[in-house]
Amino acid sequence: MSEYERSRTMPALPEHVFDQAGNVGQLDTWLPRDLHVQAQELPAVTVHEDRTGEDAAALFRAQREQMRLEWGTRDSGSYAGWLQVSGIGSGASEVTVHLSFFDEEHDPGKDSVEAELDRSLERLDELVRLRIDDGAAG
Template identity: 30%
Template sequence: MEYQGTRTMQASPDEVFAFVSDVRNLPRYLPTTQRAEPQDGERVEGEAQGHHYQADGHFHQDPQNRRLEWGSDGEINYSGTLEVRPGGDSASEVRVHLRFEPDPQRAPNQDMPGEAPSDNQIQEGIDKALESIQNFVEGRGGKEEPSAAT
């Protein structure tokens, strides 16, 4: 399953990338994320939806291309990218792409602990994350949460 979102923001690409690439800012724009801290290498420790995670995935930064890549190492096989591109007139275009792959060793609907989010919830989470990034880089407010936790 794949999901994507794009949003134009009135901030320079360098400013937007500086904000999104700082691991400590992840809780400021990612739905359900309460804490995130950089670890050795390209690992992140934090808390999301009340669950602690530590080094169970990667978070790679490519400043030259203003691109982030992340993915899981655990039971949930997912990956994502975020790219910041010039949008003209001091604007930026931010693109997010998520990909979830079912684990062939697990039964359907057992890939995520607890209640798996619906397609609509995942898409709303992407949209709210992009809106939150825009709020911060344009100085218009803070984090937006989806109507239902994703």
């Protein structure tokens, strides 16, 4: 089993960050570029991976009261992850993403996973900032 975790501070309230991160319709805007999520009847989703061309049955749960997202493969149990948003005061939040690969064949490797986690958190930060700017302008 391999586990990876990355965190990033974002200049927004935890509720705002959570709402952006947990919106199933916009997951593609911040997830790794080769992953595409199609909601079924939640918590069921299908994840398409461009790299392999395969679709995987998965689960996605948003727990607003805990500011936590959880996901993972539905049938194979080879992969799981979570995202936790925590308020750190002064209107800022810390976002932590954790991935677990239970099947080593599905683990792309430390450098690749950590780089994708950093890029995903950067895209989520950009999405959050855009929504804040749009809200301030409107």
